[in-house]
Amino acid sequence: MIEAIVNAFRVPDLRKKLIFTLVIIALYRVGAHVPVPGVNPDQVKQIVSQGAALGLLNLFAGGALESFAVFSLGIMPYITASIIMQLLQAVVPKLEQWAKEGETGQRKITQITRYLTLGIGLLESIGLLTVFQSSGGAGGRVGLGIQFDLLTQIVIIISLLAGTALIMWMGELITQRGIGNGMSLLIFASIVSRFPRAMVSAFSVGNPLLVVLVLVILVVVVAAVIYIERGQRRVPVQYAKRVVGRRVYGGTGTYIPFKVNSANVIPIIFASSVLFLPSTLAGLTNVGWLKATGNALAGGWLHIVLTAVLVVFFTYFYTALVFNPIDLADNLRKNGGFIPGVRPGKNTVQYMENVLNRVTLPGALFLAAIAVLPTILFSFTKVTVLQTFGGTSILIMVGVALETMTQLESQLKMRHYDGFFK
Numbered sequence: 001m002i003e004a005i006v007n008a009f010r011v012p013d014l015r016k017k018l019i020f021t022l023v024i025i026a027l028y029r030v031g032a033h034v035p036v037p038g039v040n041p042d043q044v045k046q047i048v049s050q051g052a053a054l055g056l057l058n059l060f061a062g063g064a065l066e067s068f069a070v071f072s073l074g075i076m077p078y079i080t081a082s083i084i085m086q087l088l089q090a091v092v093p094k095l096e097q098w099a100k101e102g103e104t105g106q107r108k109i110t111q112i113t114r115y116l117t118l119g120i121g122l123l124e125s126i127g128l129l130t131v132f133q134s135s136g137g138a139g140g141r142v143g144l145g146i147q148f149d150l151l152t153q154i155v156i157i158i159s160l161l162a163g164t165a166l167i168m169w170m171g172e173l174i175t176q177r178g179i180g181n182g183m184s185l186l187i188f189a190s191i192v193s194r195f196p197r198a199m200v201s202a203f204s205v206g207n208p209l210l211v212v213l214v215l216v217i218l219v220v221v222v223a224a225v226i227y228i229e230r231g232q233r234r235v236p237v238q239y240a241k242r243v244v245g246r247r248v249y250g251g252t253g254t255y256i257p258f259k260v261n262s263a264n265v266i267p268i269i270f271a272s273s274v275l276f277l278p279s280t281l282a283g284l285t286n287v288g289w290l291k292a293t294g295n296a297l298a299g300g301w302l303h304i305v306l307t308a309v310l311v312v313f314f315t316y317f318y319t320a321l322v323f324n325p326i327d328l329a330d331n332l333r334k335n336g337g338f339i340p341g342v343r344p345g346k347n348t349v350q351y352m353e354n355v356l357n358r359v360t361l362p363g364a365l366f367l368a369a370i371a372v373l374p375t376i377l378f379s380f381t382k383v384t385v386l387q388t389f390g391g392t393s394i395l396i397m398v399g400v401a402l403e404t405m406t407q408l409e410s411q412l413k414m415r416h417y418d419g420f421f422k
Contacts, residue, residue: 004408004409007412008411008412011412014412017177017178018178018179020173021174021178021179024174024178025185025186025189027170028062028071028167028170028186029189029193031069031070031163031166031167032062032067032071032193033064033069034069034070035067035068035069035070036069036159036160037156037159038148038152038156039068039132039156041066041067044067044132047132057073057074059190059191059194060191061075061076061190062074062191063190063194068132070160070162070163070166071166071167072128072163073121073125073128073163073164074167074190075167075168075171075183075186075187076124077117077118077121078164078167078168078171078183079183079187079269080117080120081113081116081117081119081120082113082183083266083269084116085109085112085116086322087321089109090321114168117164117168118161118164118165121160121161121164122157122161124160125156125157125160125161128160129156133147167186171183179404180407181403181404181407184403184404185400185404187400188396188397188400192397194393217377218394221370222394224366225395226398226402228362228366229398229399229402230402231260232257232258232259232359233257233260233358234255234258235255235256235258235339235352235355236253236254236255236339236340237254237255237337237338237339238252238253238337238338238339238340239337240336256328258355258359259363260359260360260362260363261363261366261367262319262323262363263315263318263319263322263360263363263367265367265395266314266318267311267312267314267315267318267367268311268367268371268392270318271306271307271310271314272307275297275303275306275307276297278290278297304372304375304376307368307371307372308368308369308371308372309368311368312367312368315360315363315367316357316360319360323356325348325349325352325353326349329344329345329352332344333348339351370394370395371392
């Protein structure tokens with residue numbers, strides 16, 4: 001591992017990319033500590049610690065929300081916009097056409113995603129400002145109880161929106177001029193920045209057995225995430241020989257990799273958003289039945305069961321959206337490829353759908369376990385690190401780390417260096 005890192009810095013081109021990426025991440029972390037004008041960060045920190053939805057947003061923002069920094073919205077508006085665009089590609093023919101046009105169409109989709117990110121950021125900025133301005137007590141609403149004047153509200157909203165645009169620009173810079181996966185690396189940096197505080201909280205419990213239990217759980221979860229993330233079902237594909245002039249093409253064999261966890265962490269984000277939506281709306285509207293529904297869904301065994309069910313559902317739902325067996329079978333047929341023992345056409349489509357359904361099931365169950373086990377363990381041990389820094393955070397960190405290492409591995413292999421994976 002250390003030798004591979006040293007080799008990466010020996011390559012001038014790769015060294016420039018690594019340094020550029022580290023500089024952008026450092027600037028991103030600086031922005032997470034610059035508060036917006038007119039707000040007392042200490043009061044905001046107390047409010048964020050009281051809300052589950054705000055706590056989750058604060059985790060993805062790297063602690064920026066608890067100080068109401070200009071980067072308080074974090075990367076979540078861009079992620080939400082990207083997910084919405086992926087969903088729309090399956091139902092809007094024009095977007096589907098652009099997705100198949102290559103780089104030109106992808107540029108159009110990226111531009112729409114940027115505008116959608118700013119729109120979502122504007123709505124979230126207004127929502128946060130409304131929550132923080134609300135007075136505590138009535139209807140269980142929590143907030144600063146301070147009514148800002150119109151100019152201060154405009155300045156706060158513009159600051160948060162500018163922070164969202166700057167984060168989006170930073171992520172794209174890392175993707176274009178850095179080592180890639182810009183948005184994922186920013187989320188990785190945000191979560192890792194909270195890790196030391198979480199570990200200090202774990203060691204301050206005072207019970208050595210609980211400390212050992214937390215460390216064992218972390219090691220087991222990391223090992224399980226790596227095992228699932230690297231797991232895949234390889235469907236063999238054979239290409240027929242074609243004679244063009246005096247040359248013979250094809251006749252080779254390859255495989256189609258079906259990942260066990262092809263949806264990554266998106267089903268957990270979907271499930272969390274659905275369950276926290278009533279409580280978030282209750283904080284904005286102060287409706288009695290909405291507040292009761294939000295409280296019922298925000299915790300307890302009902303929350304755990306619904307989280308597991310929704311994660312499994314969204315795993316299959318998202319996998320079905322992003323993976324189209326019909327297009328894959330059609331591309332195989334056009335290129336003279338076939339799966340041994342399976343007839344081309346409808347039989348190939350049915351075969352790949354069956355394989356995908358069987359492979360997705362363990363991945364969906366694993367994601368459900370990752371989402372609910374930290375809450376269950378917290379209910380028995382009362383160790384806050386298991387709840388605030390649970391399986392979702394580890395899943396994101398390990399997934400991004402593996403993806404980044406794979407990219408660096410390919411760069412080192414091109415230059416005849418040994419990579420990270422032996």
